[in-house]
Amino acid sequence: MKRPALNFVSAIAIAAALAACAPAAPADDAAAPEAAPAEESAEASPYLSEPLVTEIFTADPSAHVWEDGRIYIYPSHDYEAGIPEDDLGSHFGMRDYHVLSMDEVGGEVTIHPVALDQDDVPWVGRQMWAPDAAYKDGTYYLYFPAKDKDDIFRIGVATSDSPVGPFTPQAEPMEGSYSIDPAVFQDDDGSYYIYVGGIWGGQLQRWATGEFIAGPELNGDLGDDTAPAIAPYMAKLSEDMLQMAEPKRDVMILDETGNPLLAGDHDRRFFEAPWVFKKDGVYYFTYSTGDTHFLQYATGDNPYGPFTYQGKIMDPVEGWTTHHSIFEKDGKWYLAYHDVQLSGQTHLRNAKITELTFNEDGSIVTIDPMPGK
Ligand code: FUB
Secondary structure, X not given: OOOOOXXXXXHHHHHHHHHHOOOOOOHHHHHXXXXXXXXXXXXXXXXXXXXXXXXXXXXXXEEEEOOOOOEEEEEEEEOOOOOOOOOOOOOOOOOEEEEEEEOOXXXXXXXXXXXXXXXXXXXXXXXXXXXXXXEEOXXXXXXXXXXXXXOOEEEXXXXXXXXXXXXXXXXXXXXXXXXXXXXXXXXXXXXXEEEEOEOXXXXXXXXXXXXXXXXXXXXXXXXXXXXXXXXOEEEEEOOOOOOEOOOOEEOOEEOOOOOEOEOOOOOOOOOEEEEEEEEOOEEEEEEEOHHHOOEEEXXXXXXXOOEEEEEEEEOOOOOOOOOOEEEEEOOEEEEEEEEOOOOOOOXXXXXXXXXXXXXXXXXXXXXXXXXXX
16 A cells, blocks of 8 residues: 655655665764755645654654653654565564654754664564653663564563663563554553554454464455454553563444444554553543554543544544654643655654644544645
8 A cells, every 4th residue: 555655856865865874873863964854945844743853764653751851752763674565564674763852842852872773682583663661660661563583573671771772672572462563551540551453564463363373364454344343452561561460451442332443444443553641531542543544542431441432633644654642741732643754655754743632522633744735
């Protein structure tokens, strides 16, 4: 599923410059002259917001405000792996992570040195995809999906005493983990919960029986559009934050009649990118619909769900994937997301931030990422 590339000559020039410094720009790149789109300044930008950094490609931005009040973003680090595009996301061949940080939205962004490289994780075979992070009692935890040596996605954990790493990985992935896109939510009582899942290339559909089923017949949705949609899974984390402390549970997303969203409801069903936050006592389960390119949300009254579908957070961005996080800073709420403004290529993405607005009743005002298009 390909989307048309951008037509800006300057964007292509920037992409070429970025590809030349792949796979991983050194930390010092934060000090390097920005490959800023100077040539674009003559045209009005159709985009709602601009890339956070231009020195490296970043995607799937998981944003947190830690105790020092600074914003830390844990993104995927896209690079040109030279693998042809397919519906399994083989072209997303990422192999390391860099953390970004800034004092405030719109402030100067620091690109920190490599936080974790796939060569440092004994069980990883390839594809370090969308990570998240958590903080507890002086330790920062990086949760990341990667394919093991059998090409099965697992969730790894790595720890550091610094929010920007370097992170030391556990020797094995989390017990019983599979699929992609871990997101960790800390509740007000100090409990932590992990939410995981992504279909198609994210392999969640391959676990429908509880065992991994290989083979091309399960490359996509399960095939029965009238069945409940495939659910991501979640569990409370153990005290040491390294394992799931209880059996995994399905995250159920219900429609307005109280029935599960159906597999055929591609505009609303879960595809990937779970992210949970809490506002005014309401638990928001947010996610991407993948092949229909929406960010959607559902709400519930506890971290386990069920969650009832409420509406759209964002219309499709430029590029195939859409993956986000939501955070509060100084009384304002923000959406971190990505598009492909810099490259025009779906696997070379750039993270962005924009403000998120709530109505009085807690509903989210849908964002148009391309208001000038
Ligand atoms: O970045 C690789 C994958 O693309 C992520 O895991 C998905 O959420 C999608 O953004």
